[in-house]
Amino acid sequence: MANAWKRNQPTKILTPKSILLFLLSSLLLLTFLYLASQIQTSTPKTLKTLVQNPIFERKIKPFDCYNSPQAHPVIANLVEGLKYPFLYSLSDFGNLPEKPHKNIVRTLKGKPFRKADISGTVQELLEKLKGDKNRIFVDVGANVGLATFAAAVMGFRVLAFEPVFENLQRICEGIYFNRVGNLVEVFEAATSDSSGNITFHKLVGRLDNSAVSATSAKMAFKSNEEIALQVKSIPLDEVIQESEPVLLLKIDVQGWEYHVLKGASKLLSRKKGERLT
Structure with a gap:
């Protein structure tokens, strides 16, 4: 009864x-x-903030990596043989599946991407210059960022200029992969001696060989299709402010170097050791 009482x-x-x-x-x-x-x-x-962190108000706005459509597929890997390694994305895949790009084959074998000469050269020069990390590396004709990231992973600020949209997408991927958004500003433009638009020749399948000059673009790849398009052009003197100390300037523009240098006359006239090394 007691238990029944407790249950009730x-x-x-x-x-x-x-x-x-x-x-x-x-x-x-x-x-x-x-x-x-x-x-x-x-x-x-x-x-x-990770992919875009402009420091100065410039005449041309940096490329908006954050809102840019992402390229696909993304094939990225570490670069071999560098003191300061980094990741980058391929823009040229070769002929799939019959003859893929050599770096795709290396990736499938578990190997890193082959080192590009420009990456090693940039890192060697920056180490020899031993400049202040606040000084700037300027990358004209940045392509997919092989020189840009070589400098950025060392801690240097970078201004990168590239007119080909597909290459800009790969640079944005590399900015994210290498976590260097606070160091790299990217501009969707060709550098020249005047502001405006110029005709640019994009080489299908070999975007790294695209150029302002149609002859230069097709010199080594005559069988590739060429697409002419209008791109923005701007002189370096209109982008880089006088107060910005430039340490190193790299130019790879397939025969357009004269116009790039002409548009950088103020930059190049700076005294060595003060603003330009």
């Missing part, structure tokens, strides 16, 4: 133990909701 008694819900469990559960739930809301509101800003 109403269960106490608000016991000290149940109240404590309720409070702890509520606290955990509120903490989770707060953290989730913080992630949702802060992540876009964090990513945007």
